[in-house]
Amino acid sequence: MAATKTGAATAEKWSRVTPARQEDYKIGVMNPRAPWAASATAANDRYKTGVTEAAGRNAYTKGIAAAGDQKWQRKSAEKGPQRFAEGVALSTGDYQAGVQPYLDVINSTQLPPRFQKGDPRNVERVRVLAAALRKRKTG
Numbered sequence: 248m249a250a251t252k253t254g255a256a257t258a259e260k261w262s263r264v265t266p267a268r269q270e271d272y273k274i275g276v277m278n279p280r281a282p283w284a285a286s287a288t289a290a291n292d293r294y295k296t297g298v299t300e301a302a303g304r305n306a307y308t309k310g311i312a313a314a315g316d317q318k319w320q321r322k323s324a325e326k327g328p329q330r331f332a333e334g335v336a337l338s339t340g341d342y343q344a345g346v347q348p349y350l351d352v353i354n355s356t357q358l359p360p361r362f363q364k365g366d367p368r369n370v371e372r373v374r375v376l377a378a379a380l381r382k383r384k385t386g
Contacts, residue, residue, distance in 0.1 A: 352383045 279286075301307065356379045358372045 348383060349380060352379050 353376065356376055358375055359368075361372065362368045
C-alpha cells in the first residue's frame with residue numbers, strides 16, 4: 248500500500264527541492280519548446296474565454312476574499328522589498344523605452360494659454376494633454 252501523502256510533507260519537499268531548480272528554470276526560459284510571443288498570441292481566444300468564464304463565476308473576488316488582507320500584507324512585506332529593488336534595477340532600460348513616447352507627446356503638445364490660478368479655463372490644458380496622451384496610447 249502506498250504511503251499517505253500529507254500537505255505538510257508535500258510542502259516541505261517542495262520547499263526543499265524546488266529552490267535547487269533555479270538553473271532549470273533559466274534553461275527553460277532561454278530554450279522554450281515554442282516561441283513565447285507566438286504561443287501567447289495563438290492562445291488569445293482561449294485567454295478571452297478563460298477570463299470571461301472566470302469573471303462569470305466571480306473568481307477574482309473569491310480569490311481576494313480567500314487570501315484576505317493579512318496574507319497579502321504578509322507575503323508582500325516578506326518578498327516585496329527585495330524583489331522591488333531588484334526589479335527596478337533590472338528594468339531601467341525597459342522603463343525608459345516605455346515612458347519615452349509619452350514624454351515626447353507631453354513635450355511636443357501645444358497647450359492653450361495658462362490663466363490665473365483657479366481659472367476654469369485652465370482645465371482645457373488638461374483636456375488637450377489627456378487627449379494627446381490617449382491618442383498615443385490607443386493609436
